[in-house]
Amino acid sequence: MNLGKTNIDVASMGIDIGGTKTLGVVLGGEGNLLTQLRFPTPPSSSKIVELVLSIYSELSSEVAGNVDICSLGIGIAGLVDTSGQLRRAPNLVEADGLRIGEMIAPRIDVPVHVDNDANCAALAEIRLGAAKDVDNALLVTLGTGIGGAVVANGNVFRGGFGVAGEPGHMMVHPDGIGCACGANGCWEAYASGTGLRNLAVRQAKAGKLQAVLQEGGGFEGLTGELVSQAAFEGDQEAIAVVDEYAKWVAMGLANCAALLDPEVIVLGGGVIGSWELFGPKICESFEGFLIGSQHRSSVQIKPAKMGEAAGAFGACLLGTVHGATG
Ligand SMILES: [Zn+2]
Structure with missing residues (x-):
């Protein structure tokens, strides 16, 4: 699949912040996995922001020279409103209220999009997985x-x-x-x-x-x-x-x-x-x-079909979705 640009060197990064683990992946223009990194999810908002920045930096350096990362998508477990704010996270209670997109965007040089982790997983399944090309x-x-x-x-x-x-x-x-x-x-x-x-x-x-x-x-x-x-x-x-x-x-x-x-x-x-x-x-x-x-x-x-990486794969695709939040 095409992530929105025709240049084969374009890639996107997705980071899925779950209740226990955080997975970052980089997908190439055809939806192919280029690299990934996994860490335990820290409990506090500030540590989560630091972790996302460090994953962004590490994965970016790893693929530098081979592809250009055009966007960062973040999936997070909990109620995420249309402004990208995490309103309630039963499994990440110290992160309630976190506006992660607003905190990350000024510190990196690509657009940031944020959504609920299950919405991200759904996006991965309809674009790449078990419900590929299904409308409803x-x-x-x-x-x-x-x-x-x-x-x-x-x-x-x-x-x-x-x-x-x-x-x-x-x-x-x-x-x-x-x-x-x-x-x-x-x-x-x-x-x-x-x-x-x-x-x-x-x-x-x-x-x-x-x-x-x-x-x-x-x-x-x-x-x-x-x-x-x-x-x-x-x-x-x-x-x-x-x-x-x-x-x-x-x-x-x-x-x-x-x-x-x-x-x-x-x-x-x-x-x-x-x-x-x-x-x-x-x-x-x-x-x-x-x-x-x-x-x-x-x-x-x-x-x-996408297994436990569905949330991170879907987060990569957020940048291609009209109306994604940041
Ligand atoms: Zn209940």
Whole structure:
């Protein structure tokens, strides 16, 4: 793909600031990865700004002489408004309010664009990945929480204040399991990686899953990974948890699809690493939940293609998006 200029020596840099790690990449004009760097994400705003500047400088020196970097895109985990301000970051609480674009732009010599990390990942999937050339898509990341991005008519849909696409906090069960946001019964409390663990803990407390519980050494060690592994190995009670989990995932996706009518739903995040276990169950339940599923064009549900680098790849593409913020 072309990043906006015809010169093959043009490149762009993207830096994805996640809750635990920060990844910087440089993409060539064809969307090819030229180099990358990864660091733990520091907690404070000032240290995050310093880290971004140091990654910019290190990656720039590495490719100097071979390509010209034409823009820097920054993806950051949290609510990013249309002015580029990080309004709320549950996983980077000390960085709430950070205006990273305004702090970086005067100190480097290329334009800076800032967006939410899931919006960046969606951009990477529609330009380079699983939803390439699709105009209407939904990207949902099932990780510690649930990230989301809506692609409408070929563009990431931002909403009235820039923070659209947070399906994890749709309420699916009033008075249900507690969510990290403080509410009860959010979709995220059932359908994220944490949700898989929540469902397993509930079953273990009811006397099920004893083999998995023993393997984890108690409730603290009862993880989604252990449940998935046990299900792979044929443990019927673990399979029942995976079945229930797939239903919760499918229910939320069907709610989103009822509202948005996407052509493709792209699922990312750690859970999707076990796609052969979860994918077919999610697709089957989804058909059951979706209104009029027998009478409408089928929605494709696909695993994300860009992997954990999707946010950084998408950040590189921000400079090509009309209306990107800085
Ligand atoms: Zn919530």
